[in-house]
Amino acid sequence: MEEKLIVKNLIKIFGQNPDKDLQMMRKGFSKEEILKETNQTVAINNVNFTVKQGELFVLMGLSGSGKSTILRCLNRLIEPTSGEIFIDGTDINKLNAKEIRKFRQEKMAMVFQQFSLLPHRTILSNIAYGLEVQKVPRKERERKAQEYIKLVGLCGWENKYPHELSGGMKQRVGLARALTNGSDILLMDEAFSALDPLIREEMQCELITLQQKLKKTIVFITHDLNEALKLGDRIAFLRDGKLIQVGTPKEMLTNPADDYIKKFLHSVDKSNFLTIKDIMKTPSFVFGLNDEIKLALEKMKQRNINNVFIEDQNGKFEGILTSEQACEAYNKGITKISMIKLVRCPTITENIFVKNSIGEFIESESIAAVVNNSQKLVGSVFSRDIISALINEQGGGKDG
Template structure:
């Protein structure tokens, strides 16, 4: 995620405490008492503990954690369905915690929409009327709201079901209705609370794919709550992991997998299939020794190989554009011929990838060649780094300690 993107939502020192003795609990929290200690002393529960984070415009931001982590509670604080005990929530630079009831309703109706796990459809209204309901509450005329509702229905692929009742639709289709209703207001921010968790696995996957397609098209700012790590990885630009109301880590899936901030996060992600997440950008050696075409001849190339202990080196031109690889045996032959350059021995038909390509996608590339994989800028062709075949294989076959234990137990059992 690029830092220069405009900030859409900013949360500062957000605290939420449930219970009657909030002031005492807040004081104890400030003294560094734990959630358990505060509960024992005040009978108050700390739902959110000093949350600080930013969400960028157009970002798909996932909040995840186990039950009781505070993820859904935090989501509801973003539009004040739950009132924070202290702290600030800025949307488009405006602090919504300072808005009165009428102003807050305007924010919910124009800037933010919410999609719940329970579809919340009105059973005796048609799909068209359900989707248009928010516009009806805003007082918009029937013709206009039905036109906009129809556009949203078309967007989520439900054309032809406008006059059906919710009970006549499958669970996945009902969730599409909820999504269409949220889109009808053309919100800048969509808040989605476990939106797909009630669906069966096949429909859930279908809805995830649908959501990815919609986001690619509409570029909304989406805040999505889930307890499913695979879902978070599939959907999220960045993921925030919570435990007991505390933010444990925020980062891309790759950042969290390669550099977990806490033992909790490490345990949380230990069984993720890393090869579908880890990319060339993480594995590459970003300062490789290079042969500079036009400057390094065969003898100079061999000297670099002897110095580094490598038997293959990338070749670049004066602009650092990747040209191919040269191997030690070929460099020796070229030197014996007294070639002025290594041009005749450059292997050009070699794999190149961008930084975002995953280990899983790189595996087929190493089966047809013994060459390393060059990581290049997709626009300029400039060499960014080198991924060795060994690093791809090691990452693809990596087992965590739990998996190794299970393998040993299975072997002993058999």
């Protein structure tokens, strides 16, 4: 995918004279040492990352990690001390005050933790406010606002006021307002943190559904690891202003960069995030119905395995050929795999979560064929692999 946003060597120092801090940073002084020496705070320390078009990118870290500062540097609500920020190829640090205001209106919209709704305006008027600032005619802006009111499930509430809405509904208004502006990029700063747990989970699901429809580029701030893993296409993990690791949820879960991230992940139920695809193994050999039994026997002997998977001419799984079957058939003069009644085994879809697969075939010691949505063979998994993933919370690899 195309890179929508590029951050290079981003540094932010809070203080009147950052030059000395920059020199100390180049010499390897820590954030604490710089604070003690200069009484100035290094909020962001040489951070680099990219965000792809249509990606939901999560900045994750504890309070003071620098995630919200980074977010505000992305639209220059906070001015970076040094570094480059490119959005669609434009270096926004080089824009003057008028240009950056126009850039924000056209390219970026923010969704805040505390909703930031105007109490004297109706829901419709709140949602259309950004377009009003852009001087879009009233009829047009209200038409567009109505589209997103429907999309976020607020039909019938257009003429209500913010004090009449629940927290979750207010956040839907904030989301609809950001979407109505037509911005390419959504910046969401702890957008769901103020909500009750059940409403928060509901809003997370709502955002996932909206993202599947709209494919916006979203930078989402959170300190909640489960939220980051649930929402993020990729996650950037921050500590004390430094970027520790960037990766997909699977990469974070299966290959944390250091002990600090491992500690964070320790309490996470990884089976909620790992799919069968993450723990399946790639079969050593896959044969077609029209292949020779002799060839299958040779390959099984070569790899010292007892069976191989068989698929039809379209790649759909047909069954398993065992070495015992193959030997018996070959000795009888049977040449083609299609002439044998194959062993049946369970099939399981690759995108099912490990936790939800427990009832598929867990009572047996059998192997299962892993198929995609078109029922084409993509891998295999043993019941013991699922048990291992549930107990040890670790994924598998590629094997024979």
